[in-house]
Amino acid sequence: MKFKPADNIQDLQYFGEFGGVNPSISDSSTYTFLEAKTMFDTFEGNTDGCYLYSRHTSPSNLYLGEALAAMEGTETANVAGSGMGAITATILQLCGAGDHVVSSRTIYGGTYAFLKNFTPRMNIKTSFVDITKLEVVEKAITENTKILYCESVSNPLLEVADIVGLAALAKKHNLKLVIDNTFSPLSISPAQLGADVVIHSLTKFINGTSDTMGGVVCGTNEFVNSQKSVIDGASMLLGASMDSLRSSAILKNMRTLHIRMKQHSKNAAFLAEKFEADGLKTVYPGLKSHPSHEIFSKMMNKEYGYGGMLTIDAGSLTKANELMELMQEKNLGYLAVSLGFYKTLFSAPGTSTSSEIPEEEQKEMGLTDGLIRFSIGLDNDIERTYETMKSCMLTVGVL
Ligand code: PLP
Numbered sequence: 278m279k280f281k282p283a284d285n286i287q288d289l290q291y292f293g294e295f296g297g298v299n300p301s302i303s304d305s306s307t308y309t310f311l312e313a314k315t316m317f318d319t320f321e322g323n324t325d326g327c328y329l330y331s332r333h334t335s336p337s338n339l340y341l342g343e344a345l346a347a348m349e350g351t352e353t354a355n356v357a358g359s360g361m362g363a364i365t366a367t368i369l370q371l372c373g374a375g376d377h378v379v380s381s382r383t384i385y386g387g388t389y390a391f392l393k394n395f396t397p398r399m400n401i402k403t404s405f406v407d408i409t410k411l412e413v414v415e416k417a418i419t420e421n422t423k424i425l426y427c428e429s430v431s432n433p434l435l436e437v438a439d440i441v442g443l444a445a446l447a448k449k450h451n452l453k454l455v456i457d458n459t460f461s462p463l464s465i466s467p468a469q470l471g472a473d474v475v476i477h478s479l480t481k482f483i484n485g486t487s488d489t490m491g492g493v494v495c496g497t498n499e500f501v502n503s504q505k506s507v508i509d510g511a512s513m514l515l516g517a518s519m520d521s522l523r524s525s526a527i528l529k530n531m532r533t534l535h536i537r538m539k540q541h542s543k544n545a546a547f548l549a550e551k552f553e554a555d556g557l558k559t560v561y562p563g564l565k566s567h568p569s570h571e572i573f574s575k576m577m578n579k580e581y582g583y584g585g586m587l588t589i590d591a592g593s594l595t596k597a598n599e600l601m602e603l604m605q606e607k608n609l610g611y612l613a614v615s616l617g618f619y620k621t622l623f624s625a626p627g628t629s630t631s632s633e634i635p636e637e638e639q640k641e642m643g644l645t646d647g648l649i650r651f652s653i654g655l656d657n658d659i660e661r662t663y664e665t666m667k668s669c670m671l672t673v674g675v676l
Pocket of ligand 1: 359360361362385387428432457459460477478479480490491492615630
């Protein structure tokens with residue numbers, strides 16, 4: 278049967294304490310017990326439905342986690358205070374001293390820096406590979422490898438992971454396939470394609486209003502509960518928990534995610550086709566020229582499109598900067614990092630979100646100076662947007 282992520286979210290029904298149409302917000306960091314023994318049992322993890330302390334979990338966080346698990350089709354999910362909070366708690370739950378990670382070389386700069394500079398302090402080593410080449414991925418696996426790590430659509434190069442192929446490799450070598458699905462919520466459902474753990478930065482499309490940080494880990498009960506263990510759970514002990522007020526706000530914003538994703542995709546597809554036809558070097562998974570267009574098409578939940586992210590190459594950093602400044606002046610969007618906002622956001626990843634990656638390595642992976650990453654907004658009249666963008670490009674000499 279076809280997987281329907283938005284329908285799964287909508288099938289959940291919650292009421293507030295007084296019949297409210299939204300669940301009540303649990304405005305407490307700690308919870309009382311009528312009997313001391315129940316408190317002991319809760320510490321031992323034996324009491325369902327009892328809350329202990331909000332770093333562990335809260336009713337509001339459970340509601341949001343349930344909606345995200347329904348979206349990804351996993352048994353459960355645990356929310357975190359940021360995407361990095363979800364990523365670091367997952368890697369450190371699965372790996373200890375002496376273990377090894379095989380990771381895509383094009384991933385969000387913060388994740389790259391964590392694997393490259395931080396985890397080696399704990400003797401966790403990472404090999405960075407071209408994730409689109411399954412034979413290269415397999416070659417990098419050693420007897421110490423525990424995780425295959427990548428993004429479904431990578432930041433910033435928009436490389437697309439063959440999740441089915443990677444899942445087969447993970448199974449063969451007894452590894453966990455961890456996928457960051459931040460760039461393609463609803464469009465791609467990694468757990469349905471064989472991923473063991475699916476992560477999102479909720480800061481981006483899922484919340485959609487650029488007003489908070491958030492993250493989530495979706496997976497099996499066994500894995501997610503292990504992260505929440507008071508004895509040795511990376512989520513509980515590292516403490517990147519989400520506040521209940523924020524999780525209730527994100528849950529409300531999730532109600533419109535399916536409508537927003539369709540509009541982001543529609544607008545991005547329109548611009549990508551126009552830019553390419555104008556002769557700009559354009560990368561968008563929905564373009565036939567994208568090297569993994571077929572793979573994305575096979576994996577996707579069609580109605581949500583190819584997502585809201587695209588890149589163009591402006592030729593040089595100077596030109597990229599001039600173009601971005603002019604586009605901001607013309608109110609086409611904001612020169613800002615992050616993604617998934619109603620307004621278009623643009624930045625040059627080489628000097629911003631991927632600046633943690635050394636210049637030499639940026640070159641090797643094809644991250645050029647003039648690359649501009651766009652998170653295309655919810656513009657009502659995208660043709661008008663295109664015309665104004667084109668005139669900016671002509672003014673600065675990118676076209
Ligand atoms: N994953 C991806 C693909 C991202 O782009 C980002 C941030 O830009 C993160 C994870 C980190 O998320 P956060 O900023 O919410 O910690």
